[in-house]
Every structure is written in structure tokens, then in C-alpha cells.
Amino acid sequence: METKKTPLYNEHVSLGGKVVDYAGWFLPVQYEGLVAEHEAVRNAVGLFDVSHMGEITIKGKDALAFVDYLMTNDISKVVDNQIVYTFMCAPDGGVVDDLLVYRFHHDDFYLVVNASNTEKDYKWILEQKGSFDVEIENISDTVGEVAIQGPLAQKVLQKLTKTDLNEITFFTLNRSVDINGVECMVSRTGYTGEDGFEIYTTNDGIVKVWKDLLEAGKEEGIKPAGLGCRDTLRFEASLPLYGHEISQEITPLEGGFKYFVKLDKESDFIGKEELNKQWKDGLKRKLAGFEMIGRGIPREGYEIQKDGMKIGHVTTGYMSPTLKKNIGNALIAPEFTELGTEVDIMIRNKPVKAVIISKKFLKK
Amino acid sequence: MKVAKDLLYTNDHEWVKVEGEVALIGIADYAQHHLGDIVYVELPEIDDEIAKEDSFSAVESVKAAADIYMPVSGKVIEVNEELIDDPALLNADPYENWMIKIEITSKEELEELMTSEEYEKFLAEEE
Numbered sequence: 001m002e003t004k005k006t007p008l009y010n011e012h013v014s015l016g017g018k019v020v021d022y023a024g025w026f027l028p029v030q031y032e033g034l035v036a037e038h039e040a041v042r043n044a045v046g047l048f049d050v051s052h053m054g055e056i057t058i059k060g061k062d063a064l065a066f067v068d069y070l071m072t073n074d075i076s077k078v079v080d081n082q083i084v085y086t087f088m089c090a091p092d093g094g095v096v097d098d099l100l101v102y103r104f105h106h107d108d109f110y111l112v113v114n115a116s117n118t119e120k121d122y123k124w125i126l127e128q129k130g131s132f133d134v135e136i137e138n139i140s141d142t143v144g145e146v147a148i149q150g151p152l153a154q155k156v157l158q159k160l161t162k163t164d165l166n167e168i169t170f171f172t173l174n175r176s177v178d179i180n181g182v183e184c185m186v187s188r189t190g191y192t193g194e195d196g197f198e199i200y201t202t203n204d205g206i207v208k209v210w211k212d213l214l215e216a217g218k219e220e221g222i223k224p225a226g227l228g229c230r231d232t233l234r235f236e237a238s239l240p241l242y243g244h245e246i247s248q249e250i251t252p253l254e255g256g257f258k259y260f261v262k263l264d265k266e267s268d269f270i271g272k273e274e275l276n277k278q279w280k281d282g283l284k285r286k287l288a289g290f291e292m293i294g295r296g297i298p299r300e301g302y303e304i305q306k307d308g309m310k311i312g313h314v315t316t317g318y319m320s321p322t323l324k325k326n327i328g329n330a331l332i333a334p335e336f337t338e339l340g341t342e343v344d345i346m347i348r349n350k351p352v353k354a355v356i357i358s359k360k361f362l363k364k
Numbered sequence: 365m366k367v368a369k370d371l372l373y374t375n376d377h378e379w380v381k382v383e384g385e386v387a388l389i390g391i392a393d394y395a396q397h398h399l400g401d402i403v404y405v406e407l408p409e410i411d412d413e414i415a416k417e418d419s420f421s422a423v424e425s426v427k428a429a430a431d432i433y434m435p436v437s438g439k440v441i442e443v444n445e446e447l448i449d450d451p452a453l454l455n456a457d458p459y460e461n462w463m464i465k466i467e468i469t470s471k472e473e474l475e476e477l478m479t480s481e482e483y484e485k486f487l488a489e490e491e
Contacts, residue, residue: 029427032401033400033401034400034401034425034426034427035401035426038426228400228426228427230427244409295404295406296404296406297403297424297429299429318401319404319424319426319428321426326404348406348422
């Protein structure tokens with residue numbers, strides 16, 4: 001498949017972004033540098049192009065019931081203009097995708113899904129339709145999206161709109177926000193562990209919004225931010241990345257995200273039976289945080305051992321730019337996940353000591 | 365991309381500075397630039413004997429880990445300990461901040477490396 005360009009591709013190139021192929025899209029890993037961009041988001045404000053994300057709409061009389069059937073979270077509790085984070089599972093409990101569900105109305109939902117899964121999700125959702133009276137559409141190619149993230153995000157965005165952003169509370173949205181002449185949908189959401197907004201509009205509109213935000217945020221030290229720091233930021237904030245902490249093979253319960261799996265919700269949902277069984281029978285592996293004691297940076301895929309026996313693997317690991325520590329997530333047998341347990345991370349075939357810590361690395 | 369004069373280079377962007385029977389080894393500007401912010405350097409032990417093209421070090425940025433290979437076979441006689449405490453020195457000046465000092469085992473192997481002029485041409489073709 002040919003690598004696609006987001007509407008902001010030319011902006012990335014002109015800003016000196018190091019552009020790579022990510023999930024079938026040309027996107028910048030970094031501009032000025034990963035650490036500088038990471039720190040800008042933690043301490044001030046950063047701007048991400050997230051136009052690669054997929055958008056799927058589900059409309060019609062049965063939209064609420066259908067979305068509730070697809071998702072592990074309780075969609076019936078969501079009100080108009082509210083957003084919920086959820087998993088969409090297969091019957092075996094494996095994760096088809098993790099996503100945000102935007103409820104516009106009981107018969108009108110908007111799903112924001114991972115770029116790498118958009119086609120798969122769309123196909124999956126169509127297959128589940130059965131007799132539900134819904135219309136499903138993949139509108140990804142018509143939507144441009146940016147995320148403005150950081151403690152100063154609101155201050156910068158507020159300069160460009162008359163809408164009082166205080167009214168857009170955490171995980172709610174406003175579908176009609178005028179940003180310096182461009183009609184946008186704005187939600188207070190993100191993937192960094194900081195305050196911030198995600199802004200959706202047309203492919204043409206998003207270019208103006210991007211430029212206007214970079215200009216408006218100069219005083220606050222806004223930086224364009226790449227995929228590199230998107231990953232370190234979400235990792236520090238304990239947010240999962242599909243394919244790492246959760247996947248078709250790793251259930252949300254194993255990933256430690258039971259909060260978003262409403263096993264006791266009244267209606268049936270895909271995967272409910274198997275996930276309930278897994279929970280009752282006890283998990284065979286579980287996600288835990290760890291910190292290196294010995295020298296070395298843990299990386300995704302590194303084997304984890306205890307007394308020379310393999311007990312699991314690293315799902316994500318970094319020298320955390322905020323904490324300045326070498327930390328990671330480990331998917332390991334549950335008996336080793338107790339805080340303080342010492343394990344060995346196999347770094348270049350050598351065991352290096354690490355200790356299990358809380359996976360809530362960032363304490364805010 | 366900066367290329368320091370009077371050094372020998374490999375295709376993998378390591379450099380060698382020959383001083384008689386010993387040599388200093390480091391990474392080229394191209395390598396540090398492509399790695400980004402370097403946050404970790406692993407160095408060999410003194411007296412390790414390492415063959416040409418075997419890995420002698422791992423250099424890691426926030427994003428990635430890269431193996432660094434021996435440009436020539438040799439015995440490690442000194443390592444630059446400063447890099448352990450301050451890996452970013454490799455970003456700041458990769459030619460000033462050598463990584464290891466070796467006793468060269470076989471000087472003939474040096475002939476297989478690129479001169480700075482040849483390396484400049486190689487870089488131009490890489491881009």
C-alpha cells in the first residue's frame with residue numbers, strides 16, 4: 001500500500017521534521033529533538049499532527065445499542081457531547097482496537113481509532129452489524145486532526161476562539177468551535193497525560209489551524225511535536241499503545257485496564273463471556289511497571305527472567321525524559337508483579353537487575 | 365554533516381584516529397545526528413579483544429538502541445568514562461569525544477577504511 005500524506009505533510013517538511021513511514025503515513029518522528037518536544041508538552045505546550053487517526057461514524061436508530069454491543073465500556077452511561085475511552089474486543093477477549101467513542105446523540109456516534117487499525121476496525125464493525133439498524137461510514141480521509149497538549153494548551157487555543165474553553169470539560173466536546181475562522185470540533189482529550197485538546201476539521205481547514213496555533217503560541221513557547229515524544233509522553237502517563245500493552249493477543253484485563261471493561265454491564269458485548277471467564281479463572285500474565293537497578297535501558301521485546309527462567313517480556317521501555325529513570329512495562333506471570341520484586345531484564349543477552357514498581361510512573 | 369579531517373571511516377559511520385600502534389575510535393557526526401538525543405552509552409572492558417566488525421558498544425537515544433562496531437580488530441586499553449556520566453557529549457562533539465582506545469591487532473585492516481574525502485563522497489551518495 002502506498003504511504004499516505006496527511007494534509008500537514010508540507011508543514012512537517014518545512015519545519016525540518018524527520019519524516020518516516022508510520023502505520024502507512026508519512027509523519028515526523030521529531031523536529032527539533034525528542035527530549036525538547038517532550039519537555040515542551042510537559043511544561044508548556046506542544047502541537048501534534050494526528051490526522052492519521054481513523055474516524056468511523058455509526059448512525060441510526062440502533063446506534064447506541066450497537067456501539068454498546070461492540071465496546072467493553074458502558075456506552076449507555078455516556079451522555080450527549082461526552083467521550084469515553086474503551087476497548088473493542090473479539091469474542092476471545094483479544095483487543096481489536098482501543099479507541100475514543102464520541103457520543104453526539106443516541107443515534108449518532110463518532111469513533112476515533114488507531115491509524116494502523118482503521119481498515120481492520122471498519123471491516124470488523126461492518127461484520128458485526130447483523131440486524132442492528134445502523135449506518136456505518138469510514139470518513140477518515142475527510143478529517144484532519146491536531147492535538148494541542150500541555151499545561152498552556154488552553155491559554156494558546158483560547159486566543160483563537162470566542163468559545164469559552166472552560167465549558168469544554170475533560171472528555172467532553174463541542175462540535176462547533178470557530179478557530180480563527182475555521183469551523184472545528186474540539187474535545188478536551190489527548191494522549192500525553194497533560195491537559196489539552198484534540199481538534200477535528202476538514203483537510204484544508206486543519207492546515208490553517210496548525211499554522212495559526214503555532215503563531216498564537218509563540219509567547220508560550222509552543223513547539224511542533226513528533227511521534228517520538230508522543231510515545232514517551234503516553235508511556236510515562238501509563239496510557240497503552242495498541243500492539244504493545246494491549247493487542248489481539250493481550251486482553252485489556254492482562255493489560256491492567258479492567259476499569260474500561262464493564263464486566264457487570266447489563267447488556268451483552270463482544271468478548272464479555274471470555275473476559276469474565278479469564279477474570280474468574282485468574283490471569284496468567286499481567287502488566288507491571290519496573291525500574292532498572294543495573295545499568296541499561298529496557299526496550300520493547302526484551303525478555304524478562306526470574307532465577308534464569310523466562311517470565312515474560314518488556315512491552316515498552318525508555319529512559320524516561322521526565323523522570324530521568326530507565327523504566328518499562330513488563331507483561332509477566334502475576335506472581336512476580338508484587339511491588340519490590342526483583343527481576344532480570346535481558347539486555348543484549350545479559351541479565352540486568354530491575355525492580356517492580358507502580359506502573360503509574362507519572363505522579364500528578 | 366561534519367566530517368573531521370585525517371580520520372578513517374566505516375560504512376557504519378564509525379571513525380578511527382590512528383596514532384602509531386594505537387587508535388581512538390568513535391562515532392561520526394552522521395551517526396549522532398541520526399540517533400538523536402543520546403542518553404546511554406555502554407562500553408567494553410579494558411583488555412577485551414574485539415574483532416573487526418564485532419560490536420564493542422551500544423549507544424542509545426530515547427527512541428532507539430544502536431550497536432557500534434569495531435572498524436579494526438584490537439585490544440581495548442582505555443575507555444572514555446566521561447561518556448558513561450554524560451552520554452550527550454557524543455551529540456555535542458562526536459569527534460572530540462572518542463569512545464575507546466585500542467591497540468591495533470592488524471594494521472592491514474586499516475586499508476579497508478575510507479579516508480575523510482572518500483567518506484564525504486559516501487555521505488553525499490547516502491543522502
